[in-house]
Structure formats: structure tokens, C-alpha cells
Amino acid sequence: MSRDKALFVCQECGGTSPKWLGRCPDCGAWNSLVEQRSERSQVRAGSSAYAVASSPEYLNAIAVDATTRQHTGLGELDRVLGGGLVAGAAILLGGEPGIGKSTLMLQIAEGLSRSQRVLYVTGEESSAQVALRARRLRVQAETIRVVAENRWELIADILEAEKPSVVLVDSIQTLYSDSLQSAPGSVAQVRECAGRLVRHAKATGASVFLVGHVTKEGAIAGPRVLEHMVDTVLYFEGEAGSPYRLIRAIKNRFGAANELGVFEMQEKGLQEVRNPSRLFLSQHERPVPGSVVLATQEGTRPLLVEVQALVTPSPLANPRRVAIGLDPNRLSLLLAILHRHGGSFFFDQDVFVNIAGGIRVDEPAADLAVAMALLGSFRNRSLSDGTVVFGELGLAGEVRPVAATDTRLAEAAKLGFSRAILPRGEHPRLAGFTTLPCARFQDAVDAAFTD
Structure with missing residues (x-):
């Protein structure tokens, strides 16, 4: 005869325990074990509705049809x-x-x-x-x-x-x-x-x-x-x-x-x-400090989004650091790079960063655009109209290359941009489009804010 079996199941990870514990031994969650009773049944061979007799096969001998x-x-x-x-x-x-x-x-x-x-x-x-x-x-x-x-x-x-x-x-x-x-x-x-x-x-x-x-x-x-x-x-x-x-x-x-x-x-x-790039782009009539257009890559799709930054003096002993649509830890890293290699000090400034349109950007290629937006707001300087920015920043101040450069530039050119600040490397040549490759962060600053 079958009988009920008592188990304590974690509501966070699904781990089981034969007795109640204050803390789940699998995931460490507190007070997450809940008693559940299930009927212990004898499982017979072939009793499953989907059981199919099978035997090992050589991988190269398995027929594969084209996926429709x-x-x-x-x-x-x-x-x-x-x-x-x-x-x-x-x-x-x-x-x-x-x-x-x-x-x-x-x-x-x-x-x-x-x-x-x-x-x-x-x-x-x-x-x-x-x-x-x-x-x-x-x-x-x-x-x-x-x-x-x-x-x-x-x-x-x-x-x-x-x-x-x-x-x-x-x-x-x-x-x-x-x-x-x-x-x-x-x-x-x-x-x-x-x-x-x-x-x-x-x-x-x-x-x-x-x-x-x-x-x-x-x-x-x-x-x-x-x-x-x-x-x-x-x-x-x-x-x-x-x-x-x-x-x-x-x-x-x-x-x-x-x-x-x-x-x-x-x-x-x-x-x-x-065409979601037009959805996330800026609606400013003229370039404004703290606004930079980022050429990002979401899967196989290139996307242009606006990075907005606001840097203002803080009345607090511990200035605020707010990042919306961006990893807050990444923002802290970029502020340290700006302090060490950009000559800008934010220890007494409130810093706010927002990716316009409600989209979230997780790729490292956003580093250079976020840094340019922060520096532009801090110095009250704006980038020239028609400029896109992308590139990863290293802790030593170098601008590291990123993937899919050609598709990012093609998307920018299609939407009417004519200038790009990007990492040094091999780039496609587009008619009427100027690329400004940078090896160091200071090179990107000079290209962005030098009249």
C-alpha cells in the first residue's frame, strides 16, 4: 500500500529536507522550508505515458532534419x-x-x-x-x-x-x-x-x-x-x-x-x-551637456540610445549615486576611472545617470558613452551634433575594442549621424562618415570636447 511521505521543500530553490530547518541547506534562504506531503507510489517500468524504449546511438549516425x-x-x-x-x-x-x-x-x-x-x-x-x-x-x-x-x-x-x-x-x-x-x-x-x-x-x-x-x-x-x-x-x-x-x-x-x-x-x-532606434534617441533641438548617443548592440540588433547624465554639487556628506538602466557597480567603476585618468573629482557631487526610453544596457561598450556624458555634465560641455560614442574602458585608462563595430556604424549612418568616437582598430569606411579612433581615455576626451 502507498503512504504519505512528509518532506520540507524550500520555496526559493526547490531543495528538499527530511526535517524542518531554519535555513535552507542548498540556497541559504531563511524560513523558506514548508512542509509538503506527497503520495509515495511504486513506479513500474513503462508506466509513464511518455516512456519510450531507447538505446545509445552514435552521434554522427543520428538523422537531423532542417529546422522549420x-x-x-x-x-x-x-x-x-x-x-x-x-x-x-x-x-x-x-x-x-x-x-x-x-x-x-x-x-x-x-x-x-x-x-x-x-x-x-x-x-x-x-x-x-x-x-x-x-x-x-x-x-x-x-x-x-x-x-x-x-x-x-x-x-x-x-x-x-x-x-x-x-x-x-x-x-x-x-x-x-x-x-x-x-x-x-x-x-x-x-x-x-x-x-x-x-x-x-x-x-x-x-x-x-x-x-x-x-x-x-x-x-x-x-x-x-x-x-x-x-x-x-x-x-x-x-x-x-x-x-x-x-x-x-x-x-x-x-x-x-x-x-x-x-x-x-x-x-x-x-x-x-x-525602427526602435528612433524611439530611444534624443529630441533636443541642439546638443546639450550630459547627453550622449550610444551605439549599443542587443543580440544581433544594433540600437542607438541616449545616455543622460547629471552632475551637481551635493549638500550631503555621502553624495548620491543613481543609475537607471545601468549597473550601479559599473557607474562606480567609471567614476573611479574619471578620477584617476580624467582629472575630474566627483567626491562632493551627486551623480545621476539614465538610459532614456526605459531600456537597460548591460554591455561594457556603454562605458565610453557614460563617461563622456558624466564629463560633459560636470564641465558643462556638449558633444558636437551627429556624434555617436561606444567603447569599453579599462582600469588603466585604455579604450578597449568591442564587437560588431561595423553594424553599429551602419546603424548610425542610416539614422543621419556623421561622426563616431570609438576604440582603435579596423573600421569600415562609410561615405560622409568620420571615425575618431582612440587608444586612451584622454584621446576620447580630446576628440569629444576639443573645438
Whole structure:
């Protein structure tokens, strides 16, 4: 006979312990172990619905077909996915409440339903609520099938009967399985239901989209293993009060990671922004101190964004250091480089840095642009009109080369820029475009602020 087995499961990492502990031995989180009881069952060979007898094969003897990608109907999402949707892929989408995840899922269902059999599983809303949203967005829903269910055993029966080629689950935190006695949304339930959906995708070739909630820190709720189980992890981002939404690929087994897609939320849903560089560029009539245009690279896409800096005398004993859209530790490093190699002292100044448009820049190529913006605000000097800046700064004051120089310059030239301050190296020659290569930080300062 089967009997219940008590385990204490960490709600942060999913680690288990046979007894309660004040601190998780795996991740070190305090007061995160919660008792869960699951039925201990005898597992027999071949009892799994997806069990397939297999034997080892030589890698070079395995037949590989060319990967066929299905277009979702949203070109920006196809770019983030690596060119389209791959059959059998498991995709996890996370984002804050109200940012538009369900709207995006409905638009994806509309685009794929033109050529695929689509099933929309909603665990948070009723079927009538989904239909109401579809009418508001004017989604062509004649071929989209919807079921409001959150019990895995019933969902598995529906999948077996319908045999859809695309499954959209909104959201994974609402699903539960009868094999576990913990509540929906717990670590064990999220891991178990996600694992079964991923196995279904791999066994049948159906593509699965999973919507995930996020914590107050911005990470996807549930065990970290959830992101390891799926093929692609997407984050849906957007500033409060802004109509623009960004989809960023954090992990992608079928394309480039850190790819970026840009959308605008309108009355009829999410609309693609074809040229996001114009969205993030400055609207100043003339050059102003503290504003520098950065040529950054998001995945395979070159992007021009405005770096804004404000340096002002501080009345505080400990001046403020604020970075929005930039790593604060990187800002501290750049201030030290400016102190040592730029001859500028910020120990009594409040420093504010902002990447305009709500985008976040993490690549080191932003170093030179941020440093030029800080120095321009501090000295009340502006760069000449039509100038873009990019390059990594080393602690010794050198300007280090970065990748994708040619695509950055081509994007700048396409948008009407005529001058670039960049690291020394081999650069493409563009008609009417001037490059100012720099080996040291002082060379970049001279090129930027010498009349």
C-alpha cells in the first residue's frame, strides 16, 4: 500500500529536507522550508505515458532534419525567438502583472492559428473573459480553441484528445497535479506541471508557451530549475506609464540570447516598433551637456540610445549615486576611472545617470558613452551634433575594442549621424562618415570636447 511521505521543500530553490530547518541547506534562504506531503507510489517500468524504449546511438549516425520555423505573426517576437517558432519548443514568458502577457499570448494564438492547431489553456480567467479580450483586441478567434482548466490530469486528457500543435498556458503557477498534495503555485507543483508539459512537447512535437509570474525582485516565481527545463526564457519589460514594451531573450537554445523585441501597447493590442532606434534617441533641438548617443548592440540588433547624465554639487556628506538602466557597480567603476585618468573629482557631487526610453544596457561598450556624458555634465560641455560614442574602458585608462563595430556604424549612418568616437582598430569606411579612433581615455576626451 502507498503512504504519505512528509518532506520540507524550500520555496526559493526547490531543495528538499527530511526535517524542518531554519535555513535552507542548498540556497541559504531563511524560513523558506514548508512542509509538503506527497503520495509515495511504486513506479513500474513503462508506466509513464511518455516512456519510450531507447538505446545509445552514435552521434554522427543520428538523422537531423532542417529546422522549420513557424512565424507567430509578430516579426519582433520572431526575431527574439531566433527566426520563428520551432516545433517541440518549450518557451517561458515572465513579466509583471498588467504588462500585457495575456494580450501577447492571444495575439500569438491568432498568428499561429492560421496554419497550426492551437489550444489556449487559461487557469486564471474564465473562457468568457478570454473571449471578451479577444473581441476588444479584434482578434480573429474562429480557429482558436480555449479551455479554462488548471488540473493537470484533465489537461493531459484534453491534449490527448485535441492533439494541438501549439499549446499556450496562462499561467504555469495556477496548474496543479493530484499526485502532489501541495497548493497550486508551490515549488513542487510548478516544477511537476512544467516538467510534464515539457515532456509532452518533446514527445509529441507540440510547441508550448508558459506564462510565468514574477517576484518583487523581477525574477520568475518558482524554482530556478524552471528556467533550466525550458528551451527559451523571455522577459516582458516596460516602464510604468510608458506604452512601450520590450521582450528580451535571456536564454534561447534556438537562437541568440539577449535578443530584443520592441512593441507599443495600443488599443488593439501590441504593435511592433520597426525602427526602435528612433524611439530611444534624443529630441533636443541642439546638443546639450550630459547627453550622449550610444551605439549599443542587443543580440544581433544594433540600437542607438541616449545616455543622460547629471552632475551637481551635493549638500550631503555621502553624495548620491543613481543609475537607471545601468549597473550601479559599473557607474562606480567609471567614476573611479574619471578620477584617476580624467582629472575630474566627483567626491562632493551627486551623480545621476539614465538610459532614456526605459531600456537597460548591460554591455561594457556603454562605458565610453557614460563617461563622456558624466564629463560633459560636470564641465558643462556638449558633444558636437551627429556624434555617436561606444567603447569599453579599462582600469588603466585604455579604450578597449568591442564587437560588431561595423553594424553599429551602419546603424548610425542610416539614422543621419556623421561622426563616431570609438576604440582603435579596423573600421569600415562609410561615405560622409568620420571615425575618431582612440587608444586612451584622454584621446576620447580630446576628440569629444576639443573645438
